[in-house]
Amino acid sequence: MCGCEQEMQYALMQNAENRMMIIDALEYELLDSLLEGNDIQKASSIIDKEKFIYNEEAPLKVVSGVININPYFKENIKDHIIKNFQKRLFTTYLEDRHFHDFGLVDIEIFDSTDNKEGYPFNALICSEFNLNPESGRSITAFVSYGNLSTLESMLNRDFILSIQEQKHCNENLSEDNWKMLL
Known part of the structure; x- marks a missing residue:
């Protein structure tokens, strides 16, 4: 035995449509606390009011990690993301317990040698906060659908970006040069 303990971060949860979906332990904790309350609509409204909103003037950053796909999703995930989700808003629920x-400015998705582990990626993002995972946890991010609340976006996602590292680049990042700086 190694004597080290590692907490499980992701699990599959059945949603209202009887589909299994990937959920982060922090997200599950939030949903569990919301279900204990009587008014999920009110809680959802409060969550969206407390959410840290995207600033287009935020600095560019390069992150890497793995794309995990919900089991019900049957399309080609690489094509799906490149076609539909570049230059889109993403949301993450951090350890500070806020969204x-x-x-997501640009993304490079690599073929996976083992689809159970997801698809490795590098991405250029625009963010006011650092995405360096603390305490060994990956940062879970998902598409923020403009016509849905944050909770609805979380529960209707096809995939998650499991961000494992923020790369540090000494040069000025741009949409044109970021891949060359890796």
Whole structure:
């Protein structure tokens, strides 16, 4: 035995449509506390009011990690993301127990040798906050659908970006040069 303990971060949860979906332990904790309350609509409204909103003037950053796909999703995930989700708003629920928005500017998705582990990626994002995972946890991010609340976006996502590292670049990042700086 190694004597080290590692907490499980992701699990599959059945949603209202009887579909299994990937959920982060922090997200599950939030949903569990919301279900204990009587008014999920009111709680959802409060969450959206307390959410840290995206700032288009925020600095560019390069992150890497793995794309995890919900089991019900059957399309080609690489094509789906490139076609539909570049230059889109994403949301993450951080350890401060608040949702934070950031912009996905560009993404590079690599073929996976083992689809059970997801698809590795590098991405250029626009974010006011750092996305360096603390305490060994990945940062879970998902598309923020403009016509849905944050909770509805979380429960209707096709995939998550499991961000494992924020790269540190000494040069000025741009949409044109970020891939060359890796």
